[in-house]
Amino acid sequence: MTDYHTFRQQLDVVLRTLDVEKVRQFLVDQGHWDEGTPADPEFAMWMMIAGSQTVKDLHPQAKDWLLTHGHSSEAAAVFGTGPSSARKGSQGNGGKKGGRGAPRPVQNKRSGPPPRSQRQK
Known part of the structure; x- marks a missing residue:
C-alpha cells in the first residue's frame, strides 16, 4: 500500500503542474502508460x-x-x-424512489388474461 501511496502523492504533484507532457512522461516512467498512449493525454490528465x-x-x-x-x-x-443532477435529492439515492436499500415492491402474480388496459385491440 505504501508504494501506491507514494505513487499517488507523486502523481498529484505532477498533475498540479497542469503540464500534459510532464504527466505523460511521469506515467510512462512509472510503467502505467506506454509511449503514444493514451490517444488524448490532455483529456486523460484533466479526467x-x-x-x-x-x-x-x-x-x-x-x-x-x-x-x-x-x-x-x-x-x-x-x-x-x-x-x-437537478433531480438529485438529499437522500443519497439520486432522488429516485426505490434507491439503494429501498424495499422491493411486491409483485402480484395472477393468472388469467391481462387487465383491459394491457390487451391488444
Missing part, C-alpha cells in the same frame, strides 16, 4: 484531476476544460452536472 479528491482546488479548471473541449458527458459523470 485524472477531475477524479482526484486530493486536488479538489483544480476541479473548477478541470470541469471548465472538459466542458469547453466537447466532453460534457464526462463532466456530468464526474461532477454531477446537467439535467439529471
Whole structure:
C-alpha cells in the first residue's frame, strides 16, 4: 500500500503542474502508460484531476476544460452536472424512489388474461 501511496502523492504533484507532457512522461516512467498512449493525454490528465479528491482546488479548471473541449458527458459523470443532477435529492439515492436499500415492491402474480388496459385491440 505504501508504494501506491507514494505513487499517488507523486502523481498529484505532477498533475498540479497542469503540464500534459510532464504527466505523460511521469506515467510512462512509472510503467502505467506506454509511449503514444493514451490517444488524448490532455483529456486523460484533466479526467485524472477531475477524479482526484486530493486536488479538489483544480476541479473548477478541470470541469471548465472538459466542458469547453466537447466532453460534457464526462463532466456530468464526474461532477454531477446537467439535467439529471437537478433531480438529485438529499437522500443519497439520486432522488429516485426505490434507491439503494429501498424495499422491493411486491409483485402480484395472477393468472388469467391481462387487465383491459394491457390487451391488444
